[in-house]
Amino acid sequence: MTFRTLEDDITIMLPEDFDLEANLGYLTREKNECMYEIEDGFITKAIAIEKARFLIQISVIANKQMVVRFLDAAQPVEEWHREEIVKYIREWFDLDRDITPFYKIAEADPLLKTPVEKFRGLRVIGIPDLFEALCWGVLGQQINIAFAYTLKKQLVEAFGECMEWKGKKYWIFPSYKQISQRTTSDFSNIKMTLRKSEYVIGIAKLMASGEISKEELMKMSFQDAEKKLTQIRGVGPWTAHYVLMRCLRFGSAFPIDDVGLMNAIKVLRKMDRKPTKNEIMALSASWKNWESYATFYLWRTLY
DNA sequence: CGCCAGGTGGCTG
């Protein structure tokens, strides 16, 4: 890519409950992650805004402000691009939510007390792109997390685009338009089930036709959005809630059937078996509208 | 080797 003079850095002021280490702890939990790179506290990521491509590097100063630097761009950086990138980052780190009510609940909750002490300042890290969030949910079904990352890497490297910078590749998740034109035979080198390939292509087609869009889902009530999502083939209650939590940002999203959630509760309560759904419902009775945060913090206790 | 991983759709009685 040719050299260009890039625009000035962007500064984003951070909310009170933001801790860089807590968030980097989540972002670095899996070495196989291919959607960004973390090094020396810097987060480097390729971002697509429609047809434009940017390579940005995020750093955080004293947990007070985020600095976004443009390392590279495939075209001039326009003002509206900068606005969209800020929007993306605010969604990614959930910067527009005041999470002090969650801490109030959690500090009085025997199950959440220790996790919130340990991970204070962690936000629910989002997946702002709906297609990426749905695919990531589908890929993660029923398999261990490390393997899910392997599958995502295979999918991204097979169909995504990358930006190269200083000898490294930074990937952009494949678009639904691109995947909607593939068939399951194109997925033969990706070691996921045929069923999952069908789900991913089906989701891409629904998005390409406009039947499913983030914009529309964001306008819906929680229950309507959940219903719309579970009508998609391959999206059951777990995946729907996962997407409601990580992309659509409903605080009350709650993947209650999640085996990781069950195991976290089992360990924290020193149980010799997994809790039942009824037991989890009883334990979570006071989490109203913060189920997503509670779940995310409980997951962090495991990996 | 068997069982479990951030489940789901399809089939059966």
Add this chain to the structure above:
DNA sequence: CAGCCACATGGC
């Protein structure tokens, strides 16, 4: 409608 089952692969 509840109860099974297959599904690709890796770690332990």
